[in-house]
Amino acid sequence: MMDTAMDNLIFLAALTIFLVLLLGWGFTHLPGERWQMLAAIPWRKRKDGNWQGINLTYYGLFLASGQTLAVCLLLVLTGAAGISVCGILLALTALLAVCLPAARIVAILVEGKRHTFTVGGASFVGIVLAPWIVHLVDRMLQGFAPGESLPVLPTMAAMAVAYALGEGFGRLGCISFGCCYGKPLKDCPPLLRKLFARRAFTFAGPTRKAVYAGGYAGESLLPVQAITCSIYCLTAVAGSLLFLHGRYLAALFLAILVTQLWRIASEVMRDDFRGLASISAYQKMGGLAALYTLAIAMLWPAAELPPPSVAEGVVLFWHPGIILGLQLLWLIFFIYFGRSTVTSSALSFELIRDRL
Numbered sequence: 001m002m003d004t005a006m007d008n009l010i011f012l013a014a015l016t017i018f019l020v021l022l023l024g025w026g027f028t029h030l031p032g033e034r035w036q037m038l039a040a041i042p043w044r045k046r047k048d049g050n051w052q053g054i055n056l057t058y059y060g061l062f063l064a065s066g067q068t069l070a071v072c073l074l075l076v077l078t079g080a081a082g083i084s085v086c087g088i089l090l091a092l093t094a095l096l097a098v099c100l101p102a103a104r105i106v107a108i109l110v111e112g113k114r115h116t117f118t119v120g121g122a123s124f125v126g127i128v129l130a131p132w133i134v135h136l137v138d139r140m141l142q143g144f145a146p147g148e149s150l151p152v153l154p155t156m157a158a159m160a161v162a163y164a165l166g167e168g169f170g171r172l173g174c175i176s177f178g179c180c181y182g183k184p185l186k187d188c189p190p191l192l193r194k195l196f197a198r199r200a201f202t203f204a205g206p207t208r209k210a211v212y213a214g215g216y217a218g219e220s221l222l223p224v225q226a227i228t229c230s231i232y233c234l235t236a237v238a239g240s241l242l243f244l245h246g247r248y249l250a251a252l253f254l255a256i257l258v259t260q261l262w263r264i265a266s267e268v269m270r271d272d273f274r275g276l277a278s279i280s281a282y283q284k285m286g287g288l289a290a291l292y293t294l295a296i297a298m299l300w301p302a303a304e305l306p307p308p309s310v311a312e313g314v315v316l317f318w319h320p321g322i323i324l325g326l327q328l329l330w331l332i333f334f335i336y337f338g339r340s341t342v343t344s345s346a347l348s349f350e351l352i353r354d355r356l
Contacts, residue, residue, distance in 0.1 A: 004307065004309045004310075004311070007309065007310050007311045008080075008244045008308070008309070008310045011076070011240075011244075011310040011314070012237060012240060012241055012244070015073075015237060015240070016237050019168075019169075019233045019237070022169075022172075023172070023226075023229055023230065023233065026062075026172040026175060026229070027175070027199075027223070027226045027229075030058070030172060030175040030176045031175060031178075031201045031202060031203060033203075033204050033205040033208070035058050035176050036057060036058060036059075036176055036177060036178070036205065036207060036208060037055050037056070037057060037058070037207075037340075037343075037345070038056045038057055038058050038060070038061055038338070039055075039056045040053035040054065040055050040056070040345040040347055041053060041054045041056065042347050046346065048346075049348070050346045050347060050348045051346070051347040051348070051349075052344060052345070052346065052347075053344065053345035053346065053347045054339060054340075054345075055339070055340040055343050055344065055345050056334075056338050056339060056340070057173075057176070057177060057338055057339075057340050058173065058176040058177075059173035059174070059176050059177040059179075059337065059338070059340075060173070060333075060334050060336075060337040060338020060339065060340075061173070061334065061338060062169065062170055062172040062173035062176060063170045063173045063333065063337045063338075064330050064331075064333035064334035064337060064338060065169065065330065066165070066166045066167070066168070066169030066170035066172070066173070067166045067170065067329075067330075067333050068326055068329055068330040068333065069165060069166065069169055070162040070163060070165050070166025070169070071092065071162065071166075071326065071329060072317075072326065073158075073161065073162045073165050073236070073240070074088065074092070074158050074159060074162035075088065075313060075316050075317075075322070076310060076313035076314060076316070077157075077158040077161065077162070077240065077243050077244070077308070077313060078154075078155065078158045078313070079312050079313030079314075079315070079316045080243075080244060080308035080309050080310045080311075080312050080313035081154055081158070081243070081246075081248075081305050081306070081308045082305060082306050082308075082312065083149070083150060083151065083154060083155060083158075083305070084141060084148040084149055084150050085316060086141070086148060087137050087138065087141050087148060087149070087150035087155075088150065088155070089325075090137045090140075091130075091133050091134050091137045091150065091155070094133050094137070095126055095129065095130055095133055095159075098125060098126070098129060099122045099123075099125055099126045100122070100336060102121060102122045102125040102126075103118055103119060103121065103122035104116075104118075105121075106118050106120075106121025106122065106124070106125065107121060110280075110281045110282070116342075118282070119167055119170065120263055120282040120285060120286070121281075121282065121285065123163060123167065123259075123289075124282075124285040124286075124288070124289050126163070127256070127260075127289045127292065127293065128289070128292060130156060130159055131152055131156055131296050131299075131300075134150055134152050134155045134156065134159075135152055135300075137150050138150040138151070138152065149303075151300075151303030151305065152300040152303075153248050153249060153252065153297065153300050153301075153302055153303060154243075154248040154303055154305060156252055156293075156296075157239075157243055157248040157249070157251040157252035157255070158243060158251075160239065160251070160252050160255035160256050160259075160293075161235075161236055161239035161240055161243055161251055161255045162236070163255065163259070164232045164233075164235045164236040164239060164255045164258070164259050165232070165233060165236035167228075167232050167259065168228065168229050168230075168231070168232025168233035168235070168236060169229070169233065171225045171226075171228050171229040171232070172225075172229060173337075174225045175201065175223075175225045175226065175229075177208065177209055178203040178205075178208030178209045178210040178211065179209040179210070179272060180224070180225055180228075180270060180272055181201070181203070181209065181210040181214060181216065181221050181224070181225070181270065181271060181272055182201070182221045182222030182223060182224035182225070182269050182270055182271060183221065183222050183269060183270070183271040184216065184219050184220065184221055184222075184271070185197070185200045185220040185221060185222055186220070188222055188269075192222060196222060196223060199223055199226070200220035200221055200222065200223060201220075201221045201222075201223045201225070201226070202218060202219065202220055202221070203216065203217065203218075203219075203221070204217055204218060205217075207343045209272070210272075213272065214271060214272065216271075221271070222269055224266055224269045224270055227266070227269075228262065228266055231258065231262055232258075232259060232262075235254060235255055235258045235259060236255070238254060239251045239254050239255045242254060243308065244308045244310060245308075246305070246307055246308060248302065248303075248305075249297060249302060252293065252297065253293070253294070253297070256289065256290060256293040257290055257293075260286040260287070260289045260290040260293075261286065261287075261290060263282060263283065263285075263286035264283045264286045264287055267280055267282060267283050
């Protein structure tokens with residue numbers, strides 16, 4: 001029992017240190033202009049002799065890495081609790097098949113824009129569908145794989161905690177692209193101006209969304225993306241602690257209530273377009289998601305599971321199929337989110353004569 005507690009503590013400490021170091025670096029460097037475009041791939045020859053390029057963004061890199069890290073945490077937590085790996089993978093595949101297109105479809109419906117994504121919209125769809133997908137997969141396991149189970153509440157708790165980590169990590173991509181930007185610091189209340197005077201974000205370059213959509217080139221903006229990163233990642237660590245102590249319902253409520261209520265509150269601090277209504281569709285989704293989760297928790301009884309041991313979850317990553325699957329998943333995420341459809345580039349190539 002002592003070894004299990006120590007393993008859990010070491011895991012949480014390592015996760016916390018990793019997040020603190022990464023977020024600290026990201027908040028300092030990612031507002032810089034050079035951190036928007038990761039690479040450009042020549043695609044089509046132009047009449048002027050240059051190549052038209054496809055831009056691959058750091059937004060996609062951080063979003064893909066965040067979502068893959070979230071899946072890793074999901075596997076660790078569910079593996080620690082002895083939940084069926086096969087069931088988790090089936091439920092996760094079904095959920096991603098719905099949520100990936102929902103990230104663009106909801107943005108089209110709410111904002112009327114075809115070339116953008118909304119993590120908030122996709123997460124709302126996921127929160128609504130997840131318990132029913134998990135329940136369906138659990139019934140399938142009972143029929144085809146006796147002994148395997150996917151208890152709804154613990155699985156939902158692990159998914160919610162992993163979601164908090166994925167979105168918190170992914171907000172680094174928003175800093176990189178200059179999207180989801182905050183209000184000008186000069187327009188904020190005195191307390192916020194004082195608190196973030198030295199931590200405000202300043203964006204430059206015509207391809208940063210805060211510049212081309214908001215007109216805020218060189219303007220000090222409230223770093224709402226960094227605040228969201230910090231709150232969500234802290235929630236993920238705290239939720240993981242609760243989960244590894246077997247407090248599944250508390251972990252579920254903490255992750256969902258903090259992320260969704262913060263979504264409502266943070267919209268007040270943002271200055272990007274969120275629809276024409278005074279209360280945005282995303283704020284309504286956040287409130288509904290919180291209430292929905294509270295209601296859903298009453299439908300399923302708490303499952304009797306052995307005390308979670310993080311070592312049982314970490315050992316899953318020795319399986320080659322898990323490793324290859326995570327790499328493929330990262331690639332799918334990066335291709336889907338990393339190719340910029342709102343920017344282009346002109347590329348030219350030349351020889352270095354003195355090296356021939």
